Amino acid sequence: MKSIIQLSFCMLFLQSGITVAQSGNRLPLHDGREAAIANASFGDFIYSDAGPSITITRCSEDAAGAVIIPSIIGGKPVTRIASKSFSGCHKMTSIAIPEGVVAIEDWAFSGCGELTQATFPASTKSIGKFAFSACYKLNDVTFPKGLESIGSWAFSSCKSLVRVAIPSSVTSIGREAFSGCWSLLNFTVDPANHNYSSFEGLLLNKTMTTIIACPAGMIGECRIPKGVVSIESFAFYQCNSLVTVIIPPSTTNIGESGFQSSRSIVDVVIPEGVKNIGNSAFGDCRSLASVVIPSSVSTIPKNAFTGCSGMKKITISKGVTNIESFAFSYCSSLTNILIPASINKIEGSAFANCKNLSVITVEVENKHFCSEGGMLLNKSKTQLIKCPGGIGDESVIPGAVVNIGSSAFAECSRLKTITVPEGVKSIDELAFIGCSNLSMVTISSTVKNIGRSAFNNCKSLGRAVFLGDAPTMGEGVFSYTAESFKIVYTEGAAGFTSPFWKDYSSGAVANSKR
Secondary structure, eight states, X not given: OHHHHHHHXXXXXXXXXXXXXXXXOOEEOTTSOEESOOEEEETTEEEEEOSSSXXXXXXXXXOXXXXXXXXXXTTEEEEEEOTTXXXXXXXXXXXXXXXXXXXXXXXXXXXXXXXXXXXOOTTOOEEOTTTTTTOTTOOEEEOOTTOOEXXXXXXXXXXXXXXXXXXXXXXEEOTTTTTTOTTOOEEEEOTTOSSEEEETTEEEETXXXXXXXXXXXXXXXXXXXXTOOEXXXXXXXXXXXXXXXXXXXXXOEEOTTTTTTOTTOOEEEOOTTOOEEOTTTTTTOTTOOEEEEOTTOOEEOTXXXXXXXXXXXXXXXXXXXXXXXTTTTTOTTXXXXXXXXXXXEEOTTTTTTOTTOOEEEEOTTOSSEEEETTEEEETTSOXXXXXXXXXXXXXXXXXXXXXXXXXXXXXXXXXXEEEEOTTOOEEOTTTTTTOTTOOEEEEOTTOOEEOTTTTTTOTXXXXXXXXXXXXXXXXXXXXXXXXXXXXXXXXXXXXXXSSEETXXXXXXXXXXXX
């Protein structure tokens, strides 16, 4: 009986003009048993038979021009477009998806670079993650009434897409669904939609309290409507034609990467009342010239303004208590910064790679930090936290310093020589990493520990002179220094060996200052 059923199944395929491809997968028969038949082909398409319906699993990469997916194969309706099924079909210019298809799965049409038009049937309920991402020429998309969900990054980097109309049925739009759509000028939402709304091209939640997305092609000024409380993560990501953004006083939250890589924004005012700024919120906003952090913000988070190369003035209001790692890194136009009395925590890398920052000043009322010679130190001056990147070629470490903190001199490209004075006991990891012009370092006899990669990537460093016994060292302390790099130590100093020590060329001299 089993043989008769399998024979009849194959005869049906042959009579329908369908080619069966053999593999290790199995297809279910109507009575619940499985046939040892995996995928079958129909024209340019490979598909799987799920019993009552068909799923398109692959389209030939040779498919060109206007491609029409059949609605029926072998007497069964096509209901799904599988993940990556059309990915890489570079010759296809348009796609007609037939009535009956309910789901377009993740990555289904991703990278179809010549695709200009996609037609969706009324039956479509969901469009998956990255489904049409990087379809650079896609300019015409009409969503059907009945569509319920648009996945994260579904149309990301569709650079030719001009407008998007959200029907009343949509209940879910994933993260960055339309990010990188640089020609997109506006969103419109059917007024009958219970979850979303639009205002002057912006996409918002129904109550208009949350900005979900700004079309990346919006030009000039964006005035966020009054009543908006939150700007979601990536809402203004890569809005490269925006110059000015006006945030209303009702706003309390700016999400992670909220304005990241909007490289033409010159002016944005963060209103008093904003309590949270997310990581990388204004990162890579290269034209942003100044910013005021209001007192309602307690923490300036990681990478908040990193890469703002045009930033010349930063005002940190009293009330801000914490500056996290890389918050203002790579702000190459910044020359000075004032730390208010309210700050009680600063990560050493907060101002990393600010190559023209020459002075860090701390208000005298601050109970946790102070400054000397333009450098940032703890209040007792025992820890050097940050030497600004624009300081001169021969920095002088203050005499009370016991510890040189992590990344304290990182990327100080103007630094040529440095003497670590008597009294310093430890040099933390990455302390001098990337000091590209540092040629010589003298390390006092009081230094007992040097952290990993402390002088890593100091490409001009030719000599490290030790005035005392060998300290303990982490991995890669002097990695990627000059080819001629050599450790010099005083003859008789304990712990050193010659001609190599810790895999570095080394040698003893009677006078280590030679």
